[in-house]
Amino acid sequence: MVNASDDPARARLLELAQGQGVSLAGLSEMIGRNSSYLQQFIRKGSPRKLEEGDRRKLAGYFGVGESELGGADDISAGTVGVPRADWTEVPRLSIGAAAGSGALAADERPFDSFRFSRRWLQEQGLATAQLSTIRVQGDSMVPTLHDGDEILVDRTQRGLRDGVHVVRLGDMLMVKRLAAAGPGRARLLSENPVYPPVEVGLDELEIIGRVVWKSGRL
Structure with a gap:
C-alpha cells in the first residue's frame, strides 16, 4: 500500500x-x-x-x-487573468432544504459547484469555513428565502444561535430561523406567518450549518 x-x-x-x-x-x-x-x-x-x-x-x-x-x-476559462488559486469551488449538494414542513434527506454527494472569489470569502469572514450549497424548497421562509434559491451553508457554525440555519429533524431537512426556547429546547421559526413556530428538544435536532449567503432568480 x-x-x-x-x-x-x-x-x-x-x-x-x-x-x-x-x-x-x-x-x-x-x-x-x-x-x-x-x-x-x-x-x-x-x-x-x-x-x-x-x-x-x-x-x-x-x-x-x-x-x-x-x-x-x-488560467481558468472565463476568468481571464485570474489564476485558479484565487477562486474556491464550493460543492452543490443534490439535496433540498425545505422551507415548509420538511423534505426527506437524500443523496448528499456533490453533483456540481459554485465558484467564489477567495478574496470575497475572506472579506465575509468565510476563508476557513466549510461550505456547501443546497436549494431551498417551499415558501415558509418568504420573503427572506424563496423556492428555488441557492443557499451557502457554513457547516462550521453548528451551535444554537440566532440566525437562519439548515437543520435535520429526524429524516427531514429544513431551513429555519433558530431561537433558544429554554434549557435544552429550540424554536424553529418561519418567516411566512402562515407557518407556526415549532418547538423541539435539542436532542431531537441536528444543526447542519448556518446560512451565510443566498442567490436566486429575479
Missing part, C-alpha cells in the same frame, strides 16, 4: 477532500470514474498520476492550481 504522504499530489488531494468534507467515492463519481478510483489512486498508487482531464476537474472543483495535483498550472 502506498503512503499518500510520499506523493505531494496524493497528499494534497486527500487534504482537500477532508477539508471540504467530501468523500473520495463522491469525487470519483463526479469526474466520471468508478467509486473506488481515487481511493486506489491515493492508497495504492494506481494510477501513478491523474489523467489531465480528471486533474483539471478536481482542480476546478477545489479551486486550486493543477500543479497542486501533479500537473501544470493554468
Whole structure:
C-alpha cells in the first residue's frame, strides 16, 4: 500500500477532500470514474498520476492550481487573468432544504459547484469555513428565502444561535430561523406567518450549518 504522504499530489488531494468534507467515492463519481478510483489512486498508487482531464476537474472543483495535483498550472476559462488559486469551488449538494414542513434527506454527494472569489470569502469572514450549497424548497421562509434559491451553508457554525440555519429533524431537512426556547429546547421559526413556530428538544435536532449567503432568480 502506498503512503499518500510520499506523493505531494496524493497528499494534497486527500487534504482537500477532508477539508471540504467530501468523500473520495463522491469525487470519483463526479469526474466520471468508478467509486473506488481515487481511493486506489491515493492508497495504492494506481494510477501513478491523474489523467489531465480528471486533474483539471478536481482542480476546478477545489479551486486550486493543477500543479497542486501533479500537473501544470493554468488560467481558468472565463476568468481571464485570474489564476485558479484565487477562486474556491464550493460543492452543490443534490439535496433540498425545505422551507415548509420538511423534505426527506437524500443523496448528499456533490453533483456540481459554485465558484467564489477567495478574496470575497475572506472579506465575509468565510476563508476557513466549510461550505456547501443546497436549494431551498417551499415558501415558509418568504420573503427572506424563496423556492428555488441557492443557499451557502457554513457547516462550521453548528451551535444554537440566532440566525437562519439548515437543520435535520429526524429524516427531514429544513431551513429555519433558530431561537433558544429554554434549557435544552429550540424554536424553529418561519418567516411566512402562515407557518407556526415549532418547538423541539435539542436532542431531537441536528444543526447542519448556518446560512451565510443566498442567490436566486429575479
